[in-house]
Each structure stands twice: as structure tokens, then as C-alpha cells.
Amino acid sequence: MRVEHERAERFLAGPRAADGGGWDLVLVDPPYAVDEEALAGVLTALVPLLAxxxxxxxxxxxRSPEPxxxxxxxxxxxxxxxxxxxxTVHLDGPGG
Known part of the structure; x- marks a missing residue:
């Protein structure tokens, strides 16, 4: 088991994301003030890293809308x- 705890943008831009992939569980807990566009960008960047x-x-x-x-x-x-x-979203196959 491998656990990463870091700002999503920093992790996704770094070498561990490039080496990674195959993540089974991702918990995203942005500050409530993060806008929907930034959150959508993080979720999209996760797609190739998910198992x-x-x-x-x-x-x-x-009070926030659905991501x-x-x-x-x-x-x-x-x-x-x-x-x-x-x-929570459960993906049945690659990328969705």
C-alpha cells in the first residue's frame, strides 16, 4: 500500500505522478474556497493515474455544486x- 499526502496540483505536476498510476482510491479535500474550475482540472488530471x-x-x-x-x-x-x-464516484473501467 502506498499513501501520498500532498497538494493535488503539486503531486500531479511532480515525478511521483508520472511514475505512479494504478491508484485505487483518491480522496480530494480542497479548501472550500477552491473554485469549481480548479477542482475540475484536478479531477481531469487524475484520469490517467486511476486503476x-x-x-x-x-x-x-x-452549499457547493456537484463537482x-x-x-x-x-x-x-x-x-x-x-x-x-x-x-463519491466508483469507476467500473479505465477512466470511467
């Missing part, structure tokens, strides 16, 4: 915990 059957979870303010998932991804499941929403 078949990967799960991606995104934490956002309960803009990459094209072809299945519908997300939303769980609300007070002022927080966690959106």
Missing part, C-alpha cells in the same frame, strides 16, 4: 454531513 475500478471521493461544502466530473464518469453518490458533502 480500473478506482474510487474517487471529493469533500466540499454542502464537474470528467466526461464519461458515472453518476456520483452524495452523502451530506452537516455543512459538508462527500461526493
Amino acid at each position: 480500473d475500478g478506482a474510487t474517487v471521493a471529493v469533500e466540499r461544502s454542502a 464537474r466530473w470528467p466526461q464519461g464518469w458515472p453518476a456520483a453518490r452524495r452523502r451530506r454531513y452537516g455543512e459538508t458533502s462527500v461526493w
Whole structure:
């Protein structure tokens, strides 16, 4: 098992992302102030790094809209915990 804990943009731009791939679980917890465009960019950049059957979870303010998932991804499941929403997508195959 390998765990990475770093700002998504820094990780995705670095050599570990290029060497990586095959991620089974990705947890994205951006500050609530991060705009939807920046979050969509991070999610799109994740696509080539995900394993078949990967799960991606995104934490956002309960007042934020659903994240803009990459094209072809299945519908997300939303769980609300007070002022927080966690959106989860389970990918059935490569990239969605």
C-alpha cells in the first residue's frame, strides 16, 4: 500500500505522478474556497493515474455544486454531513 499526502496540483505536476498510476482510491479535500474550475482540472488530471475500478471521493461544502466530473464518469453518490458533502464516484473501467 502506498499513501501520498500532498497538494493535488503539486503531486500531479511532480515525478511521483508520472511514475505512479494504478491508484485505487483518491480522496480530494480542497479548501472550500477552491473554485469549481480548479477542482475540475484536478479531477481531469487524475484520469490517467486511476486503476480500473478506482474510487474517487471529493469533500466540499454542502452549499457547493456537484463537482464537474470528467466526461464519461458515472453518476456520483452524495452523502451530506452537516455543512459538508462527500461526493463519491466508483469507476467500473479505465477512466470511467
